[in-house]
Amino acid sequence: MTNHEDPATVDGALRLEAGIHPEEREAIVTHWAPLDARLRSFRADQVELILTIKERDTPSQKTTLEALVAGWPRMAATSHHVQFDKAINEVRDDMIRLISDAKNKNEPRNNKHLRETTRHD
Numbered sequence: 001m002t003n004h005e006d007p008a009t010v011d012g013a014l015r016l017e018a019g020i021h022p023e024e025r026e027a028i029v030t031h032w033a034p035l036d037a038r039l040r041s042f043r044a045d046q047v048e049l050i051l052t053i054k055e056r057d058t059p060s061q062k063t064t065l066e067a068l069v070a071g072w073p074r075m076a077a078t079s080h081h082v083q084f085d086k087a088i089n090e091v092r093d094d095m096i097r098l099i100s101d102a103k104n105k106n107e108p109r110n111n112k113h114l115r116e117t118t119r120h121d
Helices: 022-031 033-039 084-106
Strands: 014-016 047-054 062-069 075-079
Touching: 014 022, 022 084, 033 084, 047 084, 062 084, 075 084
Parallel strands: 014 047
Antiparallel strands: 047 062, 062 075
8 A cells, every 4th residue: 555645656656547458557667667757756645647548559549648646737648659669658758748847837946037137238
């Protein structure tokens, strides 16, 4: 059982939905270790990751990774790669970027305030 004070991890936050086989979970969690680094700043009870694949193994396959982070807007990364490994890598990398961008906007040290400047001619 996960302690809610522990940092969020892919393993603790990932929920597999349509199109993903339960036996694929361990490989996904292992492969998504780089995403753990982005999740560490959140508590385990603040993050849910939802992975789905619609129309798997067809030319119209769509892989979606949604991140639900308490107090943040919903984030979603999608891929249209038919190859499973390429699709999950793409949504992982996009989610890392989305979380990084959102953190940069939300962290006080990165807020950009307009400064009054005096022009001396």
